[in-house]
Amino acid sequence: MTDAAExxxxxxxxxxxxxxxxxxxxxxxxxxxxxxxxxxxxxxxxVGEAPGANEDRLGLPFVGQAGKLLExxxxxxxxxxxxxxxxxxxxxxxxGNRDPHPDEIEACQDYLHHQVELIEPTLICTLGxxxxxLLRGDPMGISRLHxxxxxxxxxxxxxxxxxxxxxxxxxxxxxxxxxxxxxxQRIPELLAMGPPPQPVSTPDPGIELDLxxxxxxxxxxxxxxADLQLGLF
Ligand code: URA
Numbered sequence: 001m002t003d004a005a006e007x008x009x010x011x012x013x014x015x016x017x018x019x020x021x022x023x024x025x026x027x028x029x030x031x032x033x034x035x036x037x038x039x040x041x042x043x044x045x046x047v048g049e050a051p052g053a054n055e056d057r058l059g060l061p062f063v064g065q066a067g068k069l070l071e072x073x074x075x076x077x078x079x080x081x082x083x084x085x086x087x088x089x090x091x092x093x094x095x096g097n098r099d100p101h102p103d104e105i106e107a108c109q110d111y112l113h114h115q116v117e118l119i120e121p122t123l124i125c126t127l128g129x130x131x132x133x134l135l136r137g138d139p140m141g142i143s144r145l146h147x148x149x150x151x152x153x154x155x156x157x158x159x160x161x162x163x164x165x166x167x168x169x170x171x172x173x174x175x176x177x178x179x180x181x182x183x184x185q186r187i188p189e190l191l192a193m194g195p196p197p198q199p200v201s202t203p204d205p206g207i208e209l210d211l212x213x214x215x216x217x218x219x220x221x222x223x224x225x226a227d228l229q230l231g232l233f
Contacts, residue, residue, distance in 0.1 A: 007118055008040040014114045018091055023107040026092035032059045036087030036115060043191055044079070045121035046070065047112065047131040049166065050090035050100050061086045066168040069177075070127075073167070073184045085119050087112065089130050100130055109134065113155040122195045123149075123187065124159050128166030135161055142166075147183040151196040158196045162187070 019033040034051035037060050046062075054064040062070050074080055090100045090108050112134075116124070126132040129142045135154055136145075145163040152161045164184070170177035 004041050007120075011040050011115070011118050014111060014118065018111050021091070021111075024092075024104045026090065026094060026104055029095045030092040031056045033091050034059055034061050034088065034093070035091055035111070036085060037061055038081060038085040039083055040085070040119060042083065042085040042119055043122040044083070044187065045085040045087070045116070045119060045124045046127055047124060047135065048086070048088045048127040049130045050088050050097075051093040052097055053093070056093035061088055062167075065171055066166070069167040069171060073181060076181070077184055077187050079187075085115070085121065087115055089134055105130070105134060116157050116159065117155045120157060120195075121159055122193075123190050124154070124161050125187070126161065126163045128164075128169065132163040136163075146179060147186070149186075149190055153199055156199065156201070158198050160190055160193065160196055162190060 015033075015035045018035050021027060021033060030051075034055045048062060048066075051061060052064055052066075055061055061067070070086070071081055074084065089105055089112065091111055092108075094100055094104070124135065126135050132142050132145055133139055136150075136152060142163055142165060146165050147163075149160050149162045151158055153159075154161075162183075165176050165180045167180065170180045
């Protein structure tokens, strides 16, 4: 199996786990889990807030008006949905589109970390406050941070993080749309910088260690991945 195919299979395994998830109350109200969609080998990943009514119905992220705007902005930089990975902080719809609760974000964050570790994006665009605060681990808001890239370690992976306004916030506010569009224009340049240096995982040779062989990582797949409509390309 190629690396790319293996990555995709492992991602499907995480999806299988997620779609049976009962870690928080949203399991009781969702129609289905909205895991994420796009290219499992994407260099560019977008993380929004949570599925809305359309996403909950179709099982795919950003399929409503905000998604259409996201696609338009991607087109303006010569990209498209199928070239990137799109997902959310929460994989299930909060009823009535209310804000995610802190315990729901905490319960769900492993899935996002697995996605980052498996897809290994170079650049993650956080869309709006919830994704930005979660992935930066800091309460600073999007109006101060949008358009400023920085390197952050997420899970075990160093990525360039690039906070952007949420497309839904830009739908009816032309000034926000202009800022979002201008920030989007820098994405190709940020991608061209390549991946940031990764955290060193090998021990410092100067330190004496009890060298015990590393245990094999636990397989993510509990059972063979079923054929599924994940929206993977
Ligand atoms: N808004 C989000 O944050 N995510 C979606 O999937 C759709 C709208």
